[in-house]
Amino acid sequence: MVSLDSPITIIRPEIIEFGVGTAERLGKWASDKGYARILVISDAFNATRVDTLGLKGEITVFADVTPEPDTANLDKVLAAANAADAQLVVGFGGGSAMDLAKLAAVLAGSSQTLREVVGPNKVHGPRRVALAQVPTTAGTGSEAGIRALVTDPDTMAKLAVESIHMLADIAVIDPALTFTVPARTTAATGVDAMAHCVEAFTNRKAHPMIDLYAIEGTRLVGKYLARAVKDGADAEARAGLALASLYGGFCLGPVNTAGGHALAYPLGTRWHIAHGAANALIFPHVLAFNTPSVPEKTRAVMDALGRKTSDDVQSVFDAAYSFCADLGIEMKLSALGVPDSDLDAMADDAFAIRRLLDNNPRDLARADIRSIYEAAY
Numbered sequence: 001m002v003s004l005d006s007p008i009t010i011i012r013p014e015i016i017e018f019g020v021g022t023a024e025r026l027g028k029w030a031s032d033k034g035y036a037r038i039l040v041i042s043d044a045f046n047a048t049r050v051d052t053l054g055l056k057g058e059i060t061v062f063a064d065v066t067p068e069p070d071t072a073n074l075d076k077v078l079a080a081a082n083a084a085d086a087q088l089v090v091g092f093g094g095g096s097a098m099d100l101a102k103l104a105a106v107l108a109g110s111s112q113t114l115r116e117v118v119g120p121n122k123v124h125g126p127r128r129v130a131l132a133q134v135p136t137t138a139g140t141g142s143e144a145g146i147r148a149l150v151t152d153p154d155t156m157a158k159l160a161v162e163s164i165h166m167l168a169d170i171a172v173i174d175p176a177l178t179f180t181v182p183a184r185t186t187a188a189t190g191v192d193a194m195a196h197c198v199e200a201f202t203n204r205k206a207h208p209m210i211d212l213y214a215i216e217g218t219r220l221v222g223k224y225l226a227r228a229v230k231d232g233a234d235a236e237a238r239a240g241l242a243l244a245s246l247y248g249g250f251c252l253g254p255v256n257t258a259g260g261h262a263l264a265y266p267l268g269t270r271w272h273i274a275h276g277a278a279n280a281l282i283f284p285h286v287l288a289f290n291t292p293s294v295p296e297k298t299r300a301v302m303d304a305l306g307r308k309t310s311d312d313v314q315s316v317f318d319a320a321y322s323f324c325a326d327l328g329i330e331m332k333l334s335a336l337g338v339p340d341s342d343l344d345a346m347a348d349d350a351f352a353i354r355r356l357l358d359n360n361p362r363d364l365a366r367a368d369i370r371s372i373y374e375a376a377y
């Protein structure tokens with residue numbers, strides 16, 4: 001386990017603008033920098049409101065980012081980026097758009113291919129373009145981080161690229177952009193933010209410098225997620241979640257997630273279940289499984305979520321389950337169209353994600369993973 005004197009590296013965007021009404025500050029920043037050719041990478045919904053960013057100059061909008069993007073979607077983005085020859089790339093959307101913007105910023109005009117940069121520190125620098133990130137969901141925290149995830153359709157696994165060269169020059173976090181997120185997506189993405197915090201907090205590599213963000217991010221989700229699901233225009237609740245998402249992003253860089261995300265990934269890659277919804281479904285199972293290894297931290301998590309538990313594993317499971325179920329999230333795999341004949345293949349896929357499973361505070365054997373999928377079915 002890590003302790004207070006363990007080395008850690010913290011990397012953040014140089015500028016973080018935060019608060020309702022800050023979106024248009026991006027335009028002022030870009031003008032001051034003299035960026036005249038700008039490529040905005042976005043999804044169909046957000047592409048219709050690029051004007052809220054106040055950008056000036058020759059602006060190209062890529063509007064076709066798909067949720068949980070795959071390599072084919074990235075290829076389209078790279079073709080657009082090569083054609084636009086932009087000075088500034090802007091990721092405008094949820095984690096899907098921001099992750100593809102990161103990859104476009106380093107791969108467009110480069111001799112390196114996606115395959116050559118998968119893993120940590122493979123991207124050759126320096127980056128030739130500036131990069132700005134503007135999140136429109138409160139979930140991934142991708143705006144603050146150096147990772148990008150793309151699904152490989154052949155293996156149905158997430159390819160993870162990690163590079164300092166994908167760090168944004170500026171992140172503009174305007175909670176007002178999230179008012180339009182539908183209740184279901186609000187719930188799922190909010191649990192994703194919480195999962196980043198909880199999995200970093202209970203992590204084998206947990207560090208006191210990050211625990212601060214992790215537990216506060218968890219508390220913000222406990223306080224505000226139900227409110228935002230109920231009333232999407234609740235500005236205070238939306239701001240609380242945007243902050244929780246950012247704090248989750250702070251957790252991902254130096255510590256990262258663990259068993260929860262490893263078990264959630266096959267639900268997204270094999271069955272296209274939204275990333276946050278998959279995390280929510282898995283969350284109570286892994287939290288309860290890990291409780292014997294990190295009892296104090298588990299208690300702190302449940303306190304932060306505002307749910308009373310005893311030291312008993314079942315009570316942790318019940319409280320975590322009802323936290324997610326009360327948000328209207330479907331908590332049964334069978335109800336999401338996953339056939340039980342796939343549980344073995346899912347367990348194989350999850351068990352192969354060593355980069356995350358090795359962070360888990362308690363060893364998750366393949367049989368444990370299979371049992372969790374069975375219980376979640």
Ligand SMILES: NC(=O)c1ccc[n+]([C@@H]2O[C@H](COP(=O)([O-])OP(=O)(O)OC[C@H]3O[C@@H](n4cnc5c(N)ncnc54)[C@H](O)[C@@H]3O)[C@@H](O)[C@H]2O)c1
Pocket residue numbers: 043044045046066067068069093094095096097099136137139140141142145147148149177178179180181182185189192252275276
């Ligand atoms: N880079 C990282 O560190 C990191 C961390 C966690 C997750 N991720 C990745 O992020 C992706 C998921 O991102 P996400 O959960 O933000 O979802 P998303 O970006 O896929 O968006 C989900 C849906 O919400 C819509 N949407 C986005 N903003 C909206 C708004 N303001 N109003 C209405 N609709 C809106 C999108 O069009 C899309 O249909 C996954 O690929 C996941 O692997 C990356």
Ligand SMILES: [Fe+2]
Pocket residue numbers: 140192195196261275279
């Ligand atoms: Fe996540």
